Amino acid sequence: MSENILSGRGVTKSFRGLTAIQDVDFDVPAGAIFGLIGPNGAGKSTLFNLITGYYPLTRGEIRFSGESISPLPTYRRNQIGIARAFQISKPFPALTVRENVRVGAMFGRPGGSDPEKVVDEALAIAGLEELADRTAEGLTVGSLRKLEIARAYATRPSLLLADEPCAGLNPTETEEMVNCLRKVRDRGTTVWLVEHDMKAVTSICDCILVIDAGQKIAEGTPQEVVADPKVISAYLGEPLEEQVD
Amino acid sequence: MTLFLQTILNGLVLGGIYSLAAVGFSLVFGVLGIVNLTHGIFVIAGAYGALLLFKQFGIDPLVAIVPIGLVLFVTGYVYQRTIIQWAVSRASLVASLVVTFGVAMMARNGLQLVFGPDVHTITPAYSFMSVTFGPLRIDVVRIVALGASLVLLVVLALVLARTHFGRAIRATAQQPLAAELSGLNVRNLHGLTFGLGAAMAGASGAIIGIVQPFTASSEVAWTLNAFIVVVLGGIGSPAGALVGGLLLGLINALTAQYVGPSLTQAAMFLVLVLMLLVRPAGLLGNAFGESR
């Protein structure tokens, strides 16, 4: 339990001189639900893009289960156990929900049980059984978010990166999503959750990292983080109208 | 050394024509985001138009640019407002590419039916004159062609930079929705841009007719040339088209002289692939903003 599944040291990313992430260190404990919060433009999504290999690191190192993942291309990172669910859902629109999840199950981390069993399990966790044979094209936002989680879970990851899975959902859907993430964690997959909204994140996370303007400003249990003056000022300084990253 | 300079000169002259032939394609690509595979047809139609006017009425191809430009402007406008508009809204962007491919085939077939499969050239009186600069020699038609191309490119650049119409086009390219909300008629502007592109292509065709032989089936080569020019120089601006066109002209002339005339297309294409590899995300340097 005390082992870290993912650690970053001095993680830095700049785009043509503009530094989006600067010297961020982090340790994600295995088996936890780990939270990452920060105001708009703090670099949360960039950090996820660095972990999945969508962008290369400018400086620093990211280790997964003790091994550096910097040289690995995106698909290899998934194959060793890092999956990502997008905030802006990216389903395969012409495929059915089941087919979407099946792609994850057929690929992803090699080995394990029969892909069809994994598909069924993933659909069950996300509560998508009834929609399984519908094409992804016409789904509601809530169902699409669940599909993101189910498809990512089907790749049998040991770490699931969930990018604002609750953004834009109504209270019932948010509740379902939180339960779904708990189920994922209970089955042995570490969850790293990015959330914009502090309330949602404090209720389910074991441990939280706060970044602002590309730098780490706080880290600790939800209670510690909420009490941190730097966090409070970062959030109060934020324009009200922007709720979605 | 003289041979080398002569080759460079030939390349630059050719390049000027390439620039003009590509600028309409570039504009349409930059503003509408559409790769128009009918572009080469506009070029060749311009050449046939000039041929017809020259043979029937003895009108000089350079004068013929005006009526040809007008006809193609209208054709381009109508084509965009109907077929292209429908294809983009009802199907995907790639499907619209197929539509333009299909229309190109139809037009090519039509041109072949009307003018036959033979190779044509237009030969005004000054066709066989040439001037010399020291050891270098250049045909008058080529100078005329280059001059006309540069004049048209400059005019287009001024239109885009200085007029209300030009500003509206640029605004539409950068933010179609915002432009629409600011009271611009985006659909109409797209049609006008397309018409302008077609007119430029037709004008270049008239000029090409006096410099190079052409047939209906050369249309593919001119579409591909335009694409390569855009990749080399950047999308959407006359300056980019000029840079890309001149580069392409040089590549063409140097290859023909030092490698072999049958390999010019291959060399141009090699450059295209290398360019796309160096910039794998596609074509940076869009004069208007994000490209798709």
Added chain:
Amino acid sequence: MNRTLALLLGAIVIIAAALLPIWIGPFYTRVIQLFFFSAGLAIAWNILGGFSGYWSFGHTVFIGMGAFAAAHIAPNLGLIGTGPMSMLVAILLAGLFCGLFAAILAYPILRLRGIYFAIAMLGVSQVAGELVNNVGWFKGGIGVFLQTPLPAGMATEDFFYYIFGALLLLCFIISMAVRNSRFGYALLSIREDEDTAMMLGVATERYKIMAFVLSATLVGILGAVYGYSVGYFTTYTVFRLDLSLNLIVFCLIGGIGTLFGPIVGTAIMLFITQVLLSRFLDIHLLITGAIVVVIILLMPGGMIGALRKWRRPKERSSTVTAEASA
């Protein structure tokens, strides 16, 4: 439809097709032979364009390349001689050659997406045609011969009818196997969203190349056989841009990315051009072009898409069986 019924229907179609030349005259044998050839090409195109979403606008390059490769290989087979064996070997080697060429070409060209890939392929076919025509060694300008070792007592059109028929069957079986396999799912995910596919552990690069090479090999084989069937050809007999368009049109009409779409589309299109409008050969391109425009504007999903929409079935995934993971 259950499996046995499908197999039974398939068998009936195959037997009927095999017996058909007995009743129909040489003209219709040739028309159907052209249909087999074209449908095979369309299926091969569909494996790349339909499944993985990489629309090639220059697939004719592999027809030409296959035909010319066969023409240059066949006379140099030495020991094998000039019998039926030599034809088989030449065709297979020509297919292999196209596959190899595609594998080399894949590295730069498959890094391009969407319209860039489409146009790059158009360029490849244009350049390859130009080279074959202008570089003396290829003999594209003067033309090459390919002599068919015809079995005694068999009419040429019958011979090629059966060969193209068998090749169409082969293409269809391969396409079906691909569609229902892990490979097929990889291609579909690439078509739908390549970046997301990568994040789900799909080695997109590898699968794209596989699809490209497979498609090129099949087209190359068909091109080589086509070369044999015409006997003598020049560059412009086989490097035909209109064929590149036709392949897309066949798939578009039937439904891109579907299993039967390419076959249905080819049948419809050839019926229109070869049977209904056979007297207007010089406006074929005009007709083809017009059909493309109409199809895209009126039913972007093709016939099969339109049919599906019309029936609006509730469960789509049942058409795909799931025993594919092997």
